[in-house]
Amino acid sequence: MSDFLAVLAEAKRQSDPSGIAPAVPYLHAMGIETRLEGDVLVCTMRFSEPLIGNFAIRALHGGTLGALLESAAATTLLWRELLAAEVVDERLAMPRIVSLTVDYLRTGRAVDTHARAFITSAGRRVARIRAEAWQDDPERPVAAAQASFLVG
Amino acid sequence: MSKGAKADDAAAEKAARLERIDAAFARAIPYNAWLGLRAVDVGAKGEGRIVLTLPFRAELVGNPISGVLHGGPITAAMDAACGASVFLALREPQRIATLDLRVDYLRGAAPGVDLFCRAECVRITKQVAFARGTMDQGDADEPLAVVAATFMVFRDQGSVLAEGLKESKGGAGSDGGGA
Numbered sequence: 309m310s311d312f313l314a315v316l317a318e319a320k321r322q323s324d325p326s327g328i329a330p331a332v333p334y335l336h337a338m339g340i341e342t343r344l345e346g347d348v349l350v351c352t353m354r355f356s357e358p359l360i361g362n363f364a365i366r367a368l369h370g371g372t373l374g375a376l377l378e379s380a381a382a383t384t385l386l387w388r389e390l391l392a393a394e395v396v397d398e399r400l401a402m403p404r405i406v407s408l409t410v411d412y413l414r415t416g417r418a419v420d421t422h423a424r425a426f427i428t429s430a431g432r433r434v435a436r437i438r439a440e441a442w443q444d445d446p447e448r449p450v451a452a453a454q455a456s457f458l459v460g
Numbered sequence: 461m462s463k464g465a466k467a468d469d470a471a472a473e474k475a476a477r478l479e480r481i482d483a484a485f486a487r488a489i490p491y492n493a494w495l496g497l498r499a500v501d502v503g504a505k506g507e508g509r510i511v512l513t514l515p516f517r518a519e520l521v522g523n524p525i526s527g528v529l530h531g532g533p534i535t536a537a538m539d540a541a542c543g544a545s546v547f548l549a550l551r552e553p554q555r556i557a558t559l560d561l562r563v564d565y566l567r568g569a570a571p572g573v574d575l576f577c578r579a580e581c582v583r584i585t586k587q588v589a590f591a592r593g594t595m596d597q598g599d600a601d602e603p604l605a606v607v608a609a610t611f612m613v614f615r616d617q618g619s620v621l622a623e624g625l626k627e628s629k630g631g632a633g634s635d636g637g638g639a
Contacts (some may be wrong), residue, residue, distance in 0.1 A: 310524070310525055312525055332521075334517050334522045334530035335530075336522050337520075344596070357490055359490070359491055360489075361491050363488075363489070368491075368524075370536075371495075371532070371539040372536060374532065375532025375535060378530075378535065379532060391492060404565075407563060408562070408563045409561070409563075411560045412557065414562065435603075441623075
C-alpha cells in the first residue's frame, strides 16, 4: 500500500481528514489544511507572503483562491468516497477534475482563507460541486466555484 | 542599415521587452515567482499576447500516487497568463482584477514535464476585458487545458493606482478581487 493510501486508511479509521492535506505535496506547500467542522470538510489556506498577487494593495493572487476552491471540492469528494469505501485501495486516489469555473467576488486580503464545498449532484460517473471561500465571514465569500469531477 | 542589422535590432528590442515583462509579471508578483513562472514569448507592442512557462516541480503535485500536477497551479498560472495578456493590451498601466475564470481540463498533464501557458486578450472595453488561453506541455496543438477569463479594468480608479504601479513596477498583477 502506498504511503498516501495508508494516510487515507488512517483518516478513515480516525474519522478525521486532517492528515490528508499534509500528504498532498501541493496542499502542504500552499499551507492548506483540512479539518472537519461538524460533517463538513473545511480547507484553510494559512496566509503567507508568497500567496500575494498584488503587492500594491496586498491582495491574494486570484489563482491561490482558485486553487483553494478546487482543493476544497476535491478533498470533499475524496472524503465522501473514503467514508463510503469498504476497502481503501488505488481506486480511491484523487477525483479527476473535468472543469472548474471560479467567480471572484471580493478582494482576497492578506489573511487566512477558508473554503468548503457542497456536492450538488453525484451520479455514478460525474459529481458536480459548488465551493465557497471566505475570510472572516462565511456569509461574505471572497470567491466561489462550480466544478465537475469524474468519479469511479 | 542592412536587413540583417535591422533584424538584429528588432530581435534585441523584443528580447529587452520580454525581459521587462518577465521582471514585472513573473518575478515581481510573489505568487507567480513562487510558482516559478517565466515569460518566454510576447506579442508585438500593444498586442495582448504572452507565453509563460510553468516548470514542473514535486511541490506542485496533487496526486501523490500518480505524480500528476494539482489543478491549482494550472488555474493560477492561466489566471496569471490571461491577466498579463490583458495588461499588455492596455494603453496605460491600470489595475485589473479577475472577475471569473473557467478551466476545462482536456487531458491529464504528464508527470515531470514543464508546462506552457499561452494567453491572448481577445477584447478590451472601457471596464471589462476578455482573455482566452491554453496550456500544453510543448505541443500547442495538444492542449491539456483551455481557459476563458474575464477581467475588470479599473480605469477611473486607476489614476492613483497607476502612479503607484509605475513606481513599484509590476504591482499590476491580477489580484482576483471583485468589483
